[in-house]
Amino acid sequence: MAIAIFAAGAALTLTALQSALDGVRRAEMRARAEDLAASRLAELDAGLVSVGDLRDAGDGEGDGDAARLDDDALSVSIEILPAPGAARGSALSLARATVRTRADAAAGSDGAVLAVAERVVRTKDGAP
Numbered sequence: 001m002a003i004a005i006f007a008a009g010a011a012l013t014l015t016a017l018q019s020a021l022d023g024v025r026r027a028e029m030r031a032r033a034e035d036l037a038a039s040r041l042a043e044l045d046a047g048l049v050s051v052g053d054l055r056d057a058g059d060g061e062g063d064g065d066a067a068r069l070d071d072d073a074l075s076v077s078i079e080i081l082p083a084p085g086a087a088r089g090s091a092l093s094l095a096r097a098t099v100r101t102r103a104d105a106a107a108g109s110d111g112a113v114l115a116v117a118e119r120v121v122r123t124k125d126g127a128p
Helices: 002-047 051-056
Strands: 069-072 074-082 094-102 113-122
Touching: 002 074, 002 094, 002 113
Parallel strands: none
Antiparallel strands: 069 074, 074 094, 094 113
């Protein structure tokens, strides 16, 4: 009887530990995704990546304003949109970075969204 109680307690403890470790991994991945989105937007804002580069590197979907910048397990899509309240032709645009888990090619779908960050950036050409 004592061995059965010990085995049940050990199984419950291992299950709880596994669940806690999975939660830590998810939290680390989400924090990493948020950092990656902020980093990509900072690169755009600092002029290290230009809006023209994003258009040239578009993934072929939508209006071509998205670029894929891959990390080992994450994919970042950057969209350049008109800034809310900005006049037409203004040098201000809204940059939105969406971080997803890498899509499984066999599944044929996009990965899960982990983080979305937005920032108003100054563009050189004045048009999104």
